């Protein structure tokens with residue numbers, strides 16, 4: 001395809017990109033340390049306890065990453081109110097007719113790869129922001145992240161005297177104890193990971209298929225749209 | 229057992245039993261220490277036990293194994309067993325009272341009438357609600373009827389042990405008798421939960437003495453447990469914690485690490501999720517506690533501890549999937565399925581675009 005058929009659009013503002021990478025990085029760290037906490041591999045054995053602090057470091061890394069995770073989340077919530085239309089909270093809430101027609105389009109042609117009329121529907125439905133299915137996935141992702149924060153800080157409240165995590169100390173009590181809170185925390189991690197795997201695949205898929213610069217857009221903020 | 233018309237104070241009863249005043253002061257000091265109170269509280273406790281007439285106590289037993297009573301009478305200081313629990317203090321308790329049959333029932337009703345709104349109701353055991361409550365009957369009445377009657381005039385209710393606090397083994401799935409913990413059956417009375425299977429004797433004594441000495445329940449946490457004893461996890465006061473933090477774990481019960489006394493986390497220790505005072509007060513007059521004897525914490529003071537996954541494994545079991553399915557094996561399976569799906573999708577879309585190109 002020739003270059004002039006595309007125009008360059010600024011989609012992801014800086015705070016959105018910062019959020020995305022802090023979020024991604026902290027989730028990777030949280031998942032790795034979390035899996036170690038859940039079932040620590042047998043790495044140490046020839047040490048005395050006072051010589052190493054392996055689990056201690058794993059846990060402190062988990063908790064520091066958790067604070068980054070929450071900070072990024074707060075930034076993103078703020079930006080959902082003041083950011084551009086692609087970042088606005090309204091783009092995540094499925095209410096309009098257009099949203100549903102885009103949803104069916106994406107499911108039919110992107111997920112199930114059914115043939116489409118290139119001229120008509122593609123121009124109508126390619127979205128520079130989130131498509132409907134993606135935005136709905138991010139809404140679910142946000143809810144899962146909230147569950148992580150509530151159960152995580154609920155468990156953490158026990159380990160601290162700071163008032164902020166203490167605000168969550170009712171969570172494990174409400175859920176019926178730390179057992180249940182940890183179980184939910186653990187399962188929700190897997191649910192997040194599933195969505196992340198699918199997310200990464202489809203980002204690359206769209207980059208290849210639509211040639212819209214989707215992968216690099218989260219770095220430089222710009223996407224490409226075919227000229228109408 | 230007859231209810232004496234003029235109530236003795238605790239000190240009077242204690243002296244009458246042959247203890248010295250010095251024993252009494254030691255007892256008050258023990259109690260203040262267990263409750264984590266300041267030095268000045270010793271005087272307060274001693275004073276209260278000296279002045280206040282003993283509280284009438286009715287101690288009911290429903291679906292339970294009596295391990296709470298057993299634990300209580302073995303608590304550190306003999307005065308606990310002799311004075312607080314002996315016939316002097318308890319107007320009614322199936323296990324220890326001298327009276328039996330109609331005599332016992334009469335004594336209980338006497339107390340309930342005479343000290344209406346004043347007596348403390350201690351409950352050991354859960355209450356079955358299934359089949360009209362017929363699984364547990366005492367003196368011709370179901371446990372729930374007995375309980376409702378006794379709770380009506382109680383000043384406060386103490387739910388002893390995991391049975392009364394969370395249903396314990398009787399309420400484990402499938403809970404055939406519909407065993408129900410006490411706090412789900414009353415809402416209009418001050419209530420304290422003292423979970424554990426059994427609770428530590430000193431913890432029970434501490435709770436009782438607090439109620440007696442200060443005339444109110446001790447400070448409670450969000451789950452209605454006394455903060456003095458249930459504010460910390462077993463993990464937080466465990467002497468093996470240094471091994472946990474170092475990542476030194478027992479991998480199986482007969483390995484070298486077990487001999488060295490490493491952390492029991494990977495052989496199923498539930499200490500990190502269990503709120504109890506075992507690490508500090510310990511058991512059997514401070515002799516030992518499970519972890520010190522080489523066995524992980526069972527989580528006996530936590531809700532649903534019988535249904536909270538495998539006992540000797542760390543892996544997180546998912547309810548409803550059968551115990552062999554842990555969260556991680558499900559997670560790995562679904563991840564595999566997603567990988568297959570992604571692969572299929574990638575191949576299909578590549579073929580499709582190739583086909584389109586060759587058409588053009």
Ligand code: HEM
Pocket residue numbers: 026027030031033034035037038059062063066067069070148149151152153155156182183185186189192500544
């Ligand atoms: C994407 C986000 C997160 C992931 C993937 C994650 C993952 C995990 C996993 C797998 C565990 C082990 C659970 C088990 O015992 O089976 C864990 C434990 C824990 N997580 Fe997270 N977590 C996340 C966010 C958070 C947050 C935001 C906090 C808040 C402080 C937090 C605090 C904790 C705590 C306190 C524990 C228990 C650690 C212990 O008691 O030693 N987590 N996490």
Ligand code: SF4
Pocket residue numbers: 462463464466467468469470472490491492493497498499500519524525
């Ligand atoms: S033995 Fe149990 S309670 Fe003690 S440090 Fe290890 S996990 Fe924690």
Ligand code: SF4
Pocket residue numbers: 424425462502503504506517518519524525526527528529
């Ligand atoms: S160590 Fe755990 S299982 Fe054992 S008595 Fe204490 S709380 Fe219960």
